[in-house]
Amino acid sequence: MNTPPSNEIHTVCWQGDTDGYLEILDQTALPTVVKHVACKDVPSVIESIKMLRVRGAPAIGIAGAYGMVLAIDHAKNSYDTDTKKMSCLQQLAEDLATARPTAVNLRWAIERIKKLILDSGPIPDYSELQQSILDEAKCIQHEDQILCERIGEHGCSILPEGDILTHCNTGALATGGIGTALGIIVTAWNKGRRFQVFADETRPLLQGARLTAWELAHRQIPVTVLVDAAAAHLLKTGRIGCCIVGADRITANGDTANKIGTYGLALLAKAHNVPFFVAAPSSTFDLDLQSGDEIPIEERSENEVLEPFNFRSAPATATAFNPAFDVTPASLIAAIVTERGIIRDVSLETVASVITRGT
Numbered sequence: 001m002n003t004p005p006s007n008e009i010h011t012v013c014w015q016g017d018t019d020g021y022l023e024i025l026d027q028t029a030l031p032t033v034v035k036h037v038a039c040k041d042v043p044s045v046i047e048s049i050k051m052l053r054v055r056g057a058p059a060i061g062i063a064g065a066y067g068m069v070l071a072i073d074h075a076k077n078s079y080d081t082d083t084k085k086m087s088c089l090q091q092l093a094e095d096l097a098t099a100r101p102t103a104v105n106l107r108w109a110i111e112r113i114k115k116l117i118l119d120s121g122p123i124p125d126y127s128e129l130q131q132s133i134l135d136e137a138k139c140i141q142h143e144d145q146i147l148c149e150r151i152g153e154h155g156c157s158i159l160p161e162g163d164i165l166t167h168c169n170t171g172a173l174a175t176g177g178i179g180t181a182l183g184i185i186v187t188a189w190n191k192g193r194r195f196q197v198f199a200d201e202t203r204p205l206l207q208g209a210r211l212t213a214w215e216l217a218h219r220q221i222p223v224t225v226l227v228d229a230a231a232a233h234l235l236k237t238g239r240i241g242c243c244i245v246g247a248d249r250i251t252a253n254g255d256t257a258n259k260i261g262t263y264g265l266a267l268l269a270k271a272h273n274v275p276f277f278v279a280a281p282s283s284t285f286d287l288d289l290q291s292g293d294e295i296p297i298e299e300r301s302e303n304e305v306l307e308p309f310n311f312r313s314a315p316a317t318a319t320a321f322n323p324a325f326d327v328t329p330a331s332l333i334a335a336i337v338t339e340r341g342i343i344r345d346v347s348l349e350t351v352a353s354v355i356t357r358g359t
Contacts, residue, residue: 009172009215012054012062014138018073018130022066026053027173031214039063042071042092049099049106052205056174057248057284058144061105064096065137068113071096072133076126085126089117102257102298102325103248104286109140141176147281147339148177155184155244155279155337156191162241163196165234165269168259169211170246170279180279181244182215184337189221197223198240200231202259204305204322228261235272243269247280247336254330254346255292256280260323266332275334282338285355290348292327300324 013023015038022039028051029035037053039045045067048054054063071092075085097110113133120129164185171182178186185197197216202208209225216223226234234240243265249257256262256278269276289295302320306313314320330346337343341354 009218011059011173012066012141012176014066014069014134018069018127018134022063022070024048024054024063025173027055027211028053031210039067040070042067042074042096045070046095046099055207056169056246057103057105058175058180058281059173060100060103061109061283062137062141062144062176064099064106065109065113065140067096068093068110069130069134069137072126072130076130082123100298101296105283108283112136112140144176144281146177148175148179148183150339151180151279151281151337152178152183152187154339154342155277156188158277158335158337158342159184159188159193160241160275163198163239165198165200165231165240165243165265166212167200167208167245167262167265168202169207169215171212171215173211173215174246180246180281181277182212184244184279185221186219189219195241197221198234199223199225200228200261200265201225202261203228204308207259231265232268235268235274240274242275242277244277244279247278247284248325249295250278250280250285250336251289251291251295252287252351253291253348254333254336254343254351255295256328256330256333256336257292257295257297257325258328260326263326263328266328270332276332277335277337278333279337282340282355285351287355292329295327297326298324
């Protein structure tokens with residue numbers, strides 16, 4: 001298995017100054033090949049987000065922020081009036097923000113960059129503005145690195161004894177730091193806790209098998225991959241101390257959208273009296289939405305199900321239902337771990353008390 005040359009997994013990295021480009025670790029090639037793609041314009045960033053070359057709510061938010069550096073470059077070099085330049089920027093920002101609709105971090109990052117553009121005035125110095133956007137994108141990435149460490153520290157305090165079951169990928173590949181749910185696992189391991197991590201395959205694209213197992217093996221943390229349908233049997237054995245997952249959007253009442261299969265896993269954990277934890281930064285909370293019923297659920301190409309990895313697995317006349325996410329009700333979540341603290345007894349009141357703290 002190929003591994004990065006050091007302990008750092010550089011998922012998203014800006015190369016050069018304002019005339020540089022965005023380099024992305026191509027997650028579609030993992031675990032067998034480690035390769036990077038160079039995104040030198042906005043369409044290539046959007047393609048990388050849509051095709052899951054970069055994925056995970058925090059990571060695509062960071063990629064989107066860097067994409068706006070490229071958007072400024074395109075606008076200032078392609079149009080001769082400030083009106084046309086601003087119109088172009090607004091359109092490119094919206095194209096980036098809607099590249100994946102469920103993960104709220106992407107729009108959150110784009111809106112943060114758009115505020116810089118609005119604050120620059122009607123006739124900005126585009127070179128200075130581009131530098132400001134690059135600095136802000138780097139700041140977003142650095143902030144995510146720090147908050148991942150804080151999530152890891154908070155999460156360690158509530159991890160029970162026993163092995164851990166996780167779903168999808170929530171590590172360095174999905175964030176700007178060590179990860180959210182996987183960051184808690186890594187932090188606990190580094191503090192001397194010992195356990196086995198069980199990773200659901202996470203069908204249809206196998207992010208658990210291809211990515212989570214790859215990250216854990218790279219960090220020399222024992223990992224066992226299981227098919228998603230084996231989770232109930234595993235939980236029944238009694239060896240799982242907790243389930244812990246990430247999130248792509250969390251509403252005001254604590255309902256959580258995450259990779260498809262998360263809701264089912266939460267139901268299974270409840271049935272077997274196993275605590276189910278969610279780990280996510282405050283930027284993943286969408287307090288404008290009151291419940292999970294309001295979260296838009298991305299539906300992806302049916303070919304991901306019918307022809308996974310170029311292997312036809314169903315008859316030619318069959319169709320597929322392929323939602324990328326599902327919503328886990330707050331009632332199934334034992335706690336949500338954020339960089340601002342731990343939300344227990346998840347509700348409108350407890351979410352607000354932690355997420356609005358210090359704002």
